[in-house]
Amino acid sequence: MSFKYYLPFLFLFHSYSFADEIKNTQPLFFEKKPEIKPDLLITPEKKNLSIGISDMDVDPSECINLSILEKDWNSLDICLTRYKKTDNYDEILYQYGLGALYYNKGNRNEAIELYQSLLYKNPDLTYPRFDLAMMLFQDQRYKEAKSEFETVKNTLTPQMQTLVNQILLTINRSEKWNTALNFNYEKTDNVNQTSDLKIITIGNATFIRSEEDLPQKAEGFGYNINLSKDTNISKNNYINISTTIDGLYYWDNKDYNEQTYRLDIGYKNKNFKRTWGITPFIEQNELGNEHYNSNYGIIFDFNTKILDKYQISTNLSHIKRKYRDETLSEIYNGYTNSQVALMIYQPKLNFILYSGLDAMQDHLKDKSESSQSTGLRFGTIHTNNFLNIRADLRYANRNFEDENFWYNEKRKDKIYETTMTVWQNKIQWKNFTPKLNYKYQNIDSNLELYTRNNSSFFLTIDKTF
Structure with missing residues (x-):
């Protein structure tokens, strides 16, 4: 033959x-x-x-x-x-x-x-x-x-x-530029993310917090616009470029409007089994329409299939932070290192389970604000013709390095977080897809001033083209 x-x-x-x-x-x-x-x-x-x-x-x-x-x-x-x-x-x-x-x-x-x-x-x-x-x-x-x-x-x-x-x-x-748009309605009772504690007692002293220092309400919308491109330059080698504008606009509390401009230019190596990349980035943040701080750093990510239905995904980052305000810079200038490792299980094309560990180290000028945290998370993504669901649970411990200014005691937080998103593929208009989101965060601190919880439902509208 x-x-x-x-x-x-x-x-x-x-x-x-x-x-x-x-x-x-x-x-x-x-x-x-x-x-x-x-x-x-x-x-x-x-x-x-x-x-x-x-x-x-x-x-x-x-x-x-x-x-x-x-x-x-x-x-x-x-x-x-x-x-x-x-x-x-x-x-x-x-x-x-x-x-x-x-x-x-x-x-x-x-x-x-x-x-x-x-x-x-x-x-x-x-x-x-x-x-x-x-x-x-x-x-x-x-x-x-x-x-x-x-x-x-x-x-x-x-x-x-x-x-x-x-x-x-x-x-x-x-080979073309990819554009992703995201818009969401925002309504919060704690836009400044602070404790609702009105009276603080420290030793024999009592402090009454002003209304401005207590949780404030805000209503508006958030937005995210991303433009990115992966260019295959040779074999498995790629150059990645990504630019992002991200922000929050509150029409009834404009002092808390936020805007972030970010540029990433990096290298990726991709094949059928694994992807890894090194990406430097720079970003500028604005608060209340004024320059707030600048960040720059580098990210290393790695993803590989280890068995037919299992993958490992890791992410390491180093971020340098610089604040414009002199008082803030004396406290918060410094750098942050973070690490994330996930085990991903995909028994079916439309079903994913994942779990993993994360850690972060804040090294700031003010040692009482410097901290180390470790966390554990679980999540799932499930898609079908009726309803799509994405959910994530996280628990973390955050320990601060030095004694707090108010309490003369080191701060220790326990953090509980939940996020959930649901959407229906058939409910869309010209590929704009509405998604219902829920987010919950509870910070249980040994120092009562820092104990707080936030929860909110919000609607996002996504489009990728």
Whole structure:
């Protein structure tokens, strides 16, 4: 059985698998959008054969082709060894089978390099070039994949050209700027996030707090506008650019209006299994329409699949803070380090569970405001045709380094936080999707002045394009 005869069957086998799956590659997001994606290529289940293909009485070349079609990789390994010793040995068939074996046993770089070498020597081979393009696409090497697809497209059947056009459209979209908009209605009874304690007793002294120092009401709206782009510069290497404007506008308490301008420019390395990146950033914050403080720093993030349904996601950051007001700068200037580690479990495409640890260290000029915190969180995301739900629970301890000015005692907080978002995909207008949100925070401090709790329902409207 000749190699050229069987290649079209192998080609159709792979391409139909991709066509069935391409519509389900919409990523899921939570918090700062770590991506959780299914494999782009879903291969059919291996058939249960009574005996291995390598045990059948077939020609070694046919044994190679049948092993690939049936996804019997152990038999393929044996068949390749036998085929290499035959008189009608064909180097092209051998390398094609060996590349398939490498790829499906997880040695994807070796498979890609082998197919690239094969095509360098035999540039007119159609189906190995298509398979190479698919490998590069799945490995997120979009620049190379695009070149291979454009080279091979005109040699394929009309049906396969349609498939390639779909993939090229996906690649082209990934190269464009992405815009995300978020608007939400805000109404709060504690915009200044302070305790409702009116009388403070410290030793023999009693202090009565003014109305301005007590929780204040505010009503308005929040907004977030983000423009971002990932550019594949070579192989698995990307340059990421992101700019964000984020703010809160209260029409009845404008002293607490907030606005943040942020720019991120960083490097990412992405493949089918893991993503990591280093991103410097700078941001400026305004409060009440006046410059409040400036932050700059660097973020390292890492996400990898460890098993078929499990991923680990980590995030490390270092942030330098500088306040404009002289009094505030003497207290709050300094830097913050933070660490987050999550274990993500995705048993189904539309269902995610995650849990993890987080820590933060504030190193400020005023040691009584410097602190260290550790937290534990759990969360879930579930989507279906009826209702989508995202929920997160967090508990943390925060311990301050020095004695508090008012109490001559070190402050210790216990923090309880809950957030929940629900939305319905069918309730939208021109891809603007309303989402109902609930947020709760309780800070239980050993110093009564710092004990407080906040809870609110609010509506957000999101759009990504």
